[in-house]
Amino acid sequence: MAAVIFWVMAVVAVLGGIGVVASRQPIRSVLSLVVVMLALAVEFLILSAQFLFAVQIIVYAGAVMVLFLFVVALLGPMKERRQLRFQWGLALLVALVFGGFLYSMLGSVPFRAPQRTALSVFGTVQDIAYGLFTKYLYPFELTSVLLLVAAIGAIYLSRGGHGIQARREEDDRRA
Amino acid sequence: MAQIALAVLLFPAAGAAVLGLGALRLPRRAVQVIGPGVVWASFLLVAYLFWHSLSHPQPLNLTYWTWVHSGSFQVPANIYLDRLAIFMGLVITGVGGLIITYALGYMEHESDASYARFFCYMDVFILSMLTLVLSGNFVFLIVGWAGVGLSSYLLIGFWYWRWTAVIAARKAFVMNVVGDIGMILGTFIIFVSFHQVTYTGVFAALPGHDTPALEAIAFLMLVGGVAKSAQLPLHTWLPDAMEGPTPVSALIHAATMVTAGVYLVGRLHPIYDVAHYAQDTVAAVGAVTALFAATIAIVQTDIKKVLAYSTMSQIGYMFLGVGVAAYAAAFFHLMSHAFFKALLFMSGGNVIHGMKDEQDMRRYGGLLRQMPATAICFLVGSLALAGIIPFVGFWSKDMILGAAFSKPAGQFPVSMWAIGFVTAILTGFYTGRMWWISFAGKPSPDRPVERPHEAQAVMLVPVVILAVLATVGGFIQMTALHVNVTLIENFLAPTVGRISWSGGALELEVTVATLILALAAFGLGYLIYVRRSLPVWSRALPFLQRLLEHKYYFDELYDAIFVQTMNLSARGGDTLLEEPVVEGTPEGVGSAASSSAGILALAQSGYFRTYALIFLGGALVALIVLVAVRA
Amino acid sequence: MPDYGQFHVGTSTLSTTWFLGLGAILFGLGAIGVVIRRNPLVILICIELMLNAANLTLVAFSRQLLNLEGQLFALMTMTVAAAEAVVGLAILVDIFHRRDVEDVDELHELKG
Numbered sequence: 001m002a003a004v005i006f007w008v009m010a011v012v013a014v015l016g017g018i019g020v021v022a023s024r025q026p027i028r029s030v031l032s033l034v035v036v037m038l039a040l041a042v043e044f045l046i047l048s049a050q051f052l053f054a055v056q057i058i059v060y061a062g063a064v065m066v067l068f069l070f071v072v073a074l075l076g077p078m079k080e081r082r083q084l085r086f087q088w089g090l091a092l093l094v095a096l097v098f099g100g101f102l103y104s105m106l107g108s109v110p111f112r113a114p115q116r117t118a119l120s121v122f123g124t125v126q127d128i129a130y131g132l133f134t135k136y137l138y139p140f141e142l143t144s145v146l147l148l149v150a151a152i153g154a155i156y157l158s159r160g161g162h163g164i165q166a167r168r169e170e171d172d173r174r175a
Numbered sequence: 176m177a178q179i180a181l182a183v184l185l186f187p188a189a190g191a192a193v194l195g196l197g198a199l200r201l202p203r204r205a206v207q208v209i210g211p212g213v214v215w216a217s218f219l220l221v222a223y224l225f226w227h228s229l230s231h232p233q234p235l236n237l238t239y240w241t242w243v244h245s246g247s248f249q250v251p252a253n254i255y256l257d258r259l260a261i262f263m264g265l266v267i268t269g270v271g272g273l274i275i276t277y278a279l280g281y282m283e284h285e286s287d288a289s290y291a292r293f294f295c296y297m298d299v300f301i302l303s304m305l306t307l308v309l310s311g312n313f314v315f316l317i318v319g320w321a322g323v324g325l326s327s328y329l330l331i332g333f334w335y336w337r338w339t340a341v342i343a344a345r346k347a348f349v350m351n352v353v354g355d356i357g358m359i360l361g362t363f364i365i366f367v368s369f370h371q372v373t374y375t376g377v378f379a380a381l382p383g384h385d386t387p388a389l390e391a392i393a394f395l396m397l398v399g400g401v402a403k404s405a406q407l408p409l410h411t412w413l414p415d416a417m418e419g420p421t422p423v424s425a426l427i428h429a430a431t432m433v434t435a436g437v438y439l440v441g442r443l444h445p446i447y448d449v450a451h452y453a454q455d456t457v458a459a460v461g462a463v464t465a466l467f468a469a470t471i472a473i474v475q476t477d478i479k480k481v482l483a484y485s486t487m488s489q490i491g492y493m494f495l496g497v498g499v500a501a502y503a504a505a506f507f508h509l510m511s512h513a514f515f516k517a518l519l520f521m522s523g524g525n526v527i528h529g530m531k532d533e534q535d536m537r538r539y540g541g542l543l544r545q546m547p548a549t550a551i552c553f554l555v556g557s558l559a560l561a562g563i564i565p566f567v568g569f570w571s572k573d574m575i576l577g578a579a580f581s582k583p584a585g586q587f588p589v590s591m592w593a594i595g596f597v598t599a600i601l602t603g604f605y606t607g608r609m610w611w612i613s614f615a616g617k618p619s620p621d622r623p624v625e626r627p628h629e630a631q632a633v634m635l636v637p638v639v640i641l642a643v644l645a646t647v648g649g650f651i652q653m654t655a656l657h658v659n660v661t662l663i664e665n666f667l668a669p670t671v672g673r674i675s676w677s678g679g680a681l682e683l684e685v686t687v688a689t690l691i692l693a694l695a696a697f698g699l700g701y702l703i704y705v706r707r708s709l710p711v712w713s714r715a716l717p718f719l720q721r722l723l724e725h726k727y728y729f730d731e732l733y734d735a736i737f738v739q740t741m742n743l744s745a746r747g748g749d750t751l752l753e754e755p756v757v758e759g760t761p762e763g764v765g766s767a768a769s770s771s772a773g774i775l776a777l778a779q780s781g782y783f784r785t786y787a788l789i790f791l792g793g794a795l796v797a798l799i800v801l802v803a804v805r806a
Numbered sequence: 807m808p809d810y811g812q813f814h815v816g817t818s819t820l821s822t823t824w825f826l827g828l829g830a831i832l833f834g835l836g837a838i839g840v841v842i843r844r845n846p847l848v849i850l851i852c853i854e855l856m857l858n859a860a861n862l863t864l865v866a867f868s869r870q871l872l873n874l875e876g877q878l879f880a881l882m883t884m885t886v887a888a889a890e891a892v893v894g895l896a897i898l899v900d901i902f903h904r905r906d907v908e909d910v911d912e913l914h915e916l917k918g
Contacts, residue, residue, distance in 0.1 A: 002815035010828050017832050020855050021839035029851050036832070040858055043825065046815055047869040049877050052861075055884060060858075064888050068851065071895045075902050080845045081909045091838040098795065099834060123869075123877060131874050132881075143885045150889035157896035781917025783849070783910045787840050 002046055013039035026078055030068045037061040048123040177237045180254045183220045183264065184309065186213040187302040194295035198288050210294030211275040214301050218268035225261050232258065232669040236311055236375050247370055255311030255374050259670040262506060263308040263438055270430045270513045271301050273637040277521050278422035280634035281528060293333060297426070300326035304431050308438060312373040313362045320358060320399065323432045324351040330427060331419040343415035350412045354402020361395030364388060378445045386449060393446050393453030400436030404490045406464040411729050413487055417479040421527060424479060425520035429486050430513040437490065437509055440497040444671055448500065455587060458498020462594040465491030467727070469601040473608070474713065474723040477534045478523050481609050485560060486516055488598060492575055495595055499588050501578035502671035503664040507652050508571035514648055515559035515568055518641035522553040525634055526613065529627030536609065541618035546629050550614045552642040557610045559645045561603040561693050570649030572599065573686045577655060580685055581678040596689060603693030607700030616705045655686055811870050825866035832859035844909045850894050857887045
């Protein structure tokens with residue numbers, strides 16, 4: 001049962017990825033990315049990462065992608081310069097070479113035994129919370145600071161009053 | 176006694192310090208009292224020492240403290256107070272006092288600060304000169320030597336806003352330094368040979384010492400003496416030194432500093448009596464310089480330049496005197512020259528002052544009627560210089576010539592006499608020319624001042640005093656006419672000994688001949704320059720005139736050899752060393768850093784996709800390496 | 807296929823390899839997109855795709871090794887990605903205010 005869900009979601013994700021990369025209009029890229037994220041959320045669930053499944057949907061697909069959508073809507077129609085005809089084929093070739101290389105190299109890596117056996121609490125909110133607030137408290141706090149910095153940065157950047165051009169416009173307006 | 180001797184030095188030192196530190200604050204009256212006053216105070220002390228030494232002929236070695244104490248090298252701060260030192264001290268403080276008093280009037284046009292600065296420098300000079308003659312060891316001798324060189328530099332360049340004065344001061348100083356090097360090297364050899372530097376120590380250790388070292392010492396010391404006394408070949412600074420104010424010329428470049436070389440040979444006579452080659456060189460240098468300078472003096476038009484060359488010539492006589500070991504004669508001439516040369520400079524200074532700083536004799540003429548006192552005093556000085564009886568110059572110069580003539584030591588002294596004889600006649604000629612052109616005849620049409628006034632009292636009285644001294648001074652040493660009055664010789668005998676040979680009958684006739692010929696040469700000037708009955712000789716020999724006017728091209732020669740070489744090497748150093756290495760190295764480091772940064776900056780193309788590709792490529796490489804290592 | 811181990815979900819047995827393969831494909835797609843596309847906004851989106859693929863790989867290994875650190879790291883990655891998207895989009899909006907950018911190569915002012 002789980003295997004079937006996995007394969008279905010896998011196909012959806014790949015199709016979404018192709019859509020991200022190949023869409024001419026940015027709005028379609030954004031929507032394709034949302035599809036990919038939802039598919040990956042389900043994958044997370046299969047991988048016993050319940051908390052991450054929820055966070056992926058709520059935060060990533062729900063907030064970050066909405067932000068992208070807003071920006072796309074704000075910027076309106078965007079033109080993109082045409083690429084070279086054969087660039088697609090070249091990129092695909094490179095990717096295939098890269099993949100094959102990776103595949104052949106990874107074959108020799110041995111596998112390690114799992115560390116725990118209890119599965120019932122693995123990936124639950126309690127489990128995550130326990131790790132986050134004890135062993136990984138420091139990275140947790142740092143991430144908070146990072147978010148704060150990003151927020152301040154975004155506010156400052158969006159004020160629009162900075163930069164030489166803006167000042168010139170202001171001076172022109174005053175004069 | 177030790178305190179009195181020290182006080183002789185302390186007075187001018189205190190005067191210099193007060194005037195130097197207070198130059199901007201002292202009122203002019205204070206400067207006028209302190210400046211000459213400290214010199215007169217020293218004179219009184221030296222006079223006392225003189226009177227004391229009449230009854231105590233033996234020298235005193237007065238040590239005050241040990242200046243340097245470094246292993247075996249000891250330099251005491253001592254004064255060697257013997258009759259020679261006292262004799263020199265009298266000349267320095269006495270004639271110096273008169274000149275500095277005269278300068279109170281001559282320098283009256285200076286600003287207050289400048290006035291104080293002048294007398295401060297003069298006191299520094301007196302201090303240094305006294306240090307030089309009173310010193311009891313070679314090191315302090317050099318200290319005084321350098322001190323007078325410094326004072327000379329400061330005073331020649333006194334009017335420092337004048338380019339010519341600055342150049343002249345620098346020239347004098349550089350040449351003096353050449354001499355200083357000779358003296359220092361000589362002192363090194365003395366220390367190495369004798370392991371001490373005091374006069375008493377060295378002279379006591381002289382007997383039996385090997386002569387080559389002593390010859391070397393004597394020659395090196397002579398280099399110093401030649402530089403300081405402006406003898407050939409280190410003479411070119413003296414005429415240029417006339418850029419300084421006239422009192423400076425009188426004191427330093429006539430009466431005292433330039434005689435330091437003579438004092439040096441006299442003080443070191445135990446060495447020179449043994450080092451015969453060096454002593455003969457002294458006489459030869461002196462005689463040749465005397466003749467050389469006299470020939471140049473004939474064509475000079477600047478009154479101070481005539482006196483400068485005549486100084487060079489007369490010091491040549493003194494060198495001739497010490498060179499034939501007639502020390503008393505040489506020092507007698509030193510004293511007599513101090514009298515009449517200072518007299519000439521100062522009365523000449525009266526003329527210059529009255530003619531508003533005009534020094535060209537061709538623009539004088541007829542001053543006898545307008546400045547009679549000065550003219551008479553100048554005449555006295557001129558006749559003394561020419562060696563005319565009864566003035567002091569006759570007695571001293573002919574004593575030297577007679578000693579050279581009669582010395583029983585082969586051909587050398589007589590040949591020196593011959594040079595001196597010819598020089599005496601030339602001296603009479605150029606001296607007469609100087610007086611006739613300036614004071615006799617009609618006033619020149621190019622006169623800057625129609626009716627120059629006679630000098631003020633403070634400038635006239637010292638001149639008259641010196642004129643009196645120049646007139647009667649000769650009668651204390653009348654060896655020249657074989658009269659047995661030898662006060663100077665007696666006085667200096669404990670130090671330099673007596674002249675051990677006496678003249679024959681021929682010497683007397685030679686002396687009389689010199690006198691008559693010099694007088695005739697003096698009178699010749701009247702015929703040529705006043706009456707114009709005889710043509711000026713230079714019209715017939717223009718080549719000779721040019722040679723003499725250019726001073727035998729010595730300045731040009733030295734410029735080519737030394738100055739141009741220095742310039743070339745400096746410029747070469749600039750292009751070869753300064754620019755490529757000293758400036759190039761930091762510049763090169765800087766440009767290397769910035770160019771390497773420029774090369775590295777090429778990686779920052781600003782294009783996103785280049786960056787992205789590099790990221791991905793790097794990530795791929797890292798992945799491969801990671802996996803390969805694991806495997 | 808290289809054997810990375812298997813795990814059980816309920817009654818089915820899944821191989822970790824499949825998840826890693828999916829992650830690799832998505833990552834490759836994202837990389838291609840970053841290099842090929844010209845519009846800066848689309849490039850940002852492709853970067854997000856790459857980040858998601860990395861998250862998937864992390865979580866897959868976390869499940870295989872039964873080590874929670876993988877999931878925590880994925881959480882951190884998500885946070886950082888969010889922050890980065892915010893700031894990147896703010897800058898992009900700023901740029902687009904002033905000029906219409908057709909090609910990301912036009913934004914080359916920050917060159918050395």
